[in-house]
Amino acid sequence: MSSDFLVNTSDPNNRIFALQVKTSSALEEPRTIEKLEIERRYWLEKEIPWYLVTEKEIPVDVFRNLDWLYSLQAPDFSLEEESRFLDFFSTQLERNAALTIIDLCKQLDSVYHLELGESLYQIRALLARRYFHFDITIPYSKLRCGDLISESLDTVVEIQRVSG
Known part of the structure; x- marks a missing residue:
């Protein structure tokens, strides 16, 4: 189990954050939800913001590139x-x-x-x-x-x- 991206930025208000990318259909699977909750808690304990992103939140070309x-x-x-x-x-x-x-x-x-x-x-x-x-x-x-x-x-x- 791992996060897809750990992002470092130059933004002083949001220097580092973790991203997990899933298809929206994957969020219907109970085991996927369990693993996402473990991941969310891991990053919470590290005091690093964690975001879940689906194809609905990102531009189509970005999603296709990531999927590719x-x-x-x-x-x-x-x-x-x-x-x-x-x-x-x-x-x-x-x-x-x-x-x-x-x-x-x-x-x-x-x-x-x-x-x-x-x-x-x-x-x-x-x-x-x-x-x-x-x-x-x-x-x-x-x-x-x-x-x-x-x-x-x-x-x-x-x-x-x-x-x-």
Whole structure:
């Protein structure tokens, strides 16, 4: 059991808060409600505000992006593989800033004789693991390579250690 996001802000009135994202239909399940109450109490004890967010509270594109990434929070790649992917995609994104990430990935699949969708799966996993940042309000299908900002491997490993 974990919270989806622990947010640090520069707002002096709300420096840190936790977010849990659920579909509104999930709130009909008694076990989900029990787990959410445990999570709420955990953050209350830590004196950190906790918010439950459903698709009804956030813009459609933001929800779709989160949904697209959420299933890849725990990819099956090793740290060594993620490091290689980060180096590779950082270079490719920089060289192809005007392309959408989907078009870039189609090209990479073709050039490297990968199964269609393999490159997109890899970069999606990197996005889900926070190796790249992007404006969450831009629909993932319209994200351009230049929209992605690379994070250092050390920073991502530290974030994963702290959040894990």
